[in-house]
Amino acid sequence: MPHLLITDDDTAIRDLIAEIAGEEGYTVAQAGDIRQARIQIERQKPDVILLDMQLPDGDGMEFWTDLGLTGTQVVFITGYSSVDSAIQALRCGAVDYLLKPVSLRRLRGVLSELKSLLQKHPLPGASDCFAKMIGHSRAMQLLCAHIEKVAPTQATVLLVGESGTGKELAAEAIHLASPRHEKPFMPVNCGAISPNLIESELFGHEKGSFTGADRQHKGYFERASGGTLFLDEITEMSMELQVRLLRVLETGRFMRVGTHEEIAADVRVIAATNRNPEQAVANGTLREDLYHRLSVFPLELPPLRDREDDILLLADYFLQKLNEEAHTQKTFAPEALKAMSEYAWPGNIRELRNYVYRSYILADTVIKGDFNSFELESHSAGWGSEILVPVGVPLADANKQLILATLKQCGGVKKAAAEMLGISLKTLYNRLEEYGAAGEVDESSSFR
Structure with missing residues (x-):
């Protein structure tokens, strides 16, 4: 059974949490301050700590940071919520952040999820498969849980999400958590390759198969052998090529351009689109049979507006990366944090990253966030503009x-x-x- 340490100076809160944790299948220890918590940790290392931020003999976050416990999950509790404290908690590696009075329903959910996480056996290569997927929101937890489920299988996956939601990162996470993690992960943007060359790029070609083919060329399917091929913007692929791709997925074999010799395709395919795939089928830009073959396991990536808890965490992550690269210590002003948390981010993570980068360049030491001008620039560039297209236009x-x-x-x-x-x-x-x-x-x- 997982072991939980509850550290809070309110005896009634500790007893209530202990009762619920017991019902959820935890063994429980209690501490009213940092001194008692140290004693309990020496007696038995906890799998999970519920830790009050303000304790009678010190700061809970500083205590947690000094502990340096590995393999223990921490959830902070506080009666004094603020944007700054939430960011600090996440920086300290907290898996969640509970406000007093603690919602019992939310508490049960957190304890249940942590218990499931602790009981799982890590997949080969899964230890760092989510390292680039920053976020602790419910939407991200659900996405990561689905990735963990599908990663060990050979199922094709169709990632659907708005531009800038991180589809390539999700595809890479599936690869890293799969048995193929030691083999190549090859992303291909189907919309970035000339329609005249994409067949050759995917399947390769023989010398002399067309003008300019002065040597044999191995395509992505060969170069990704044993690994994962990520096909982004799948609806940008021509119908003729979609037929060939479908055949490869069904037979597991392909031919280079200019030859009739078949080659085995030992590749897992993950596809992605920023369009509604069913609408793409209706519009004639995606074959229905290919859609069904690709969407054996469809995954929808949440837009940033549905990941409110992650906005400031991502912004801080981008800023700290810039600080590390340039050896600076720039920070966000409270008004910038407030503005970012309230903005809808139609361009999703990409837009947020660009905003942080631009603001970092313009700021001296504190990013005050001239957010209104940034938002106006986004809208003046056409976010709110409209065009009229008559019904029946091709x-x-x-x-x-x-x-x-x-x-x-x-x-x-x-x-x-x-x-x-x-x-x-x-x-x-x-x-x-x-x-x-x-x-x-x-x-x-x-x-x-």
Whole structure:
């Protein structure tokens, strides 16, 4: 049974938590202050500590940091909630943060989840599989739990989520938590490769198979052998190539361009799209049979607006990385933290990261967060703009209108337009070439 140490100066709270923890299958020890907590830890190392932030003989977070316990999970409890204290708790490695009066329902949920986590046997390579997936929100906990379930299998996975939600990081986490973790993980952006070259890039080609093929080329399926191939923006793949991909998934074999010799494909495929896949099927940009083959195990990545508990944690993570790289100690002002937590982040994690980076560059020591101007810039670039498309207009024409209107709103800045549209910069260039509109864009801007 997992062992829990409750450290709080309120005897009634300790007794109540102890009773609930016992019902949840924990053995329990109690301490009213730091001195008693040290004694209990020497008697038996706890698997979980519920720790009050303010104790009669010291600061709970400082006590936890000084302990340096490995293999023990900590959940902080406080009656004095603030944004700063929440960030400090997460920095200290807390798995959760409970406010007094403690919600019994939430307490049971936390204890139940921690117990399940403690009872799981780690998968090969899973120890650090979530290292890049920053967040402790319920939505992220659920996503990570699903990843742990599907990772050991050979099931194809379809990741669905808005642009900037971290689909490649989720795909890499699946790979790292799988038996394939020691083999290559190869991400491929299907929208960033020219339609004329993507077949060769995926499956390879033989020397002389087409003009310019002066040597044999191994494609991603061969180079990722034994590992995982991540196909992002799957709806950008041509219908003809989707047929070939479906055949590979069904037979486990493929052929290089220019040969009829089949090669075994020992690759796990994870695909992703920032569109509604069912709508993509209805629109004719994704084959229905391929959709069903890819979505053996669909996973939806939550947008940042549904991960409120993670916004400040991510912002602090990005800032600390910048501080480490530049040997600085810049911090967020309270008004910046408040503004970030209240903003909807339509561009998700990518937008938040860009905001932190820009603010870091502009700030001296404290990021006060001229957030209003940042938000205005986002909206003036077209977040709130609209175009009117009559019913019955072909989808290709509607896409053209949307892309050109977005590019115009962005002042011809292709990178900004691509991010707003949720497509790669290469995809945008390809579309502009199709429309014969590349020359209409002002190439003099240095902000590409």
